[in-house]
Amino acid sequence: MAVASPQNFLRWRQPMCVTGPASPAATAARLKTLLSSGRFSVRDRLVGSLKESRLRVWKKNLAGYAGDVVEFDGVLRAGGAGTVIEGTLRYRLHTKIQFTGLLLTGLGIVVAGLLRQLYSADGHLLALGAFVTVLTLIWIYAGRKTRHLQVRFIADQLNAVIAQKA
Numbered sequence: 001m002a003v004a005s006p007q008n009f010l011r012w013r014q015p016m017c018v019t020g021p022a023s024p025a026a027t028a029a030r031l032k033t034l035l036s037s038g039r040f041s042v043r044d045r046l047v048g049s050l051k052e053s054r055l056r057v058w059k060k061n062l063a064g065y066a067g068d069v070v071e072f073d074g075v076l077r078a079g080g081a082g083t084v085i086e087g088t089l090r091y092r093l094h095t096k097i098q099f100t101g102l103l104l105t106g107l108g109i110v111v112a113g114l115l116r117q118l119y120s121a122d123g124h125l126l127a128l129g130a131f132v133t134v135l136t137l138i139w140i141y142a143g144r145k146t147r148h149l150q151v152r153f154i155a156d157q158l159n160a161v162i163a164q165k166a
Contacts, residue, residue, distance in 0.1 A: 017086040020162030070150040106133030
């Protein structure tokens with residue numbers, strides 16, 4: 001796996017390539033089975049879609065989506081003596097919207113609180129905005145520090161599928 005280049009946090013991308021001895025047809029069949037089973041599993045699982053050779057997967061657990069969801073978007077193809085799955089890891093669109101939206105909401109409340117404090121003595125809105133903004137920044141920082149766990153889970157699941165020879 002390649003190391004991510006220093007980019008804007010929301011535009012983070014990391015290339016990933018997984019190779020194995022399984023045939024493309026067997027790999028596609030295993031992936032379809034993996035993606036369609038265990039909808040209500042207690043354990044972490046891989047969910048997503050496989051359309052023709054296009055693959056989009058991410059990690060999901062019983063609690064639903066994590067706030068910061070890493071997605072793999074790639075293709076499944078024949079290569080060498082087996083199959084190659086290659087593509088890009090990145091944050092899902094809804095994750096980017098959540099990060100940006102909540103941060104802008106917090107900053108908007110801070111600005112409204114500042115304006116309100118200028119014209120009256122009430123500073124409750126300012127405190128609420130600061131709380132939302134700080135909480136969002138902590139969430140973004142924690143998401144950045146823990147995304148390697150989601151990357152490892154996706155890579156392990158894809159390696160397990162592609163390593164099995166038919």
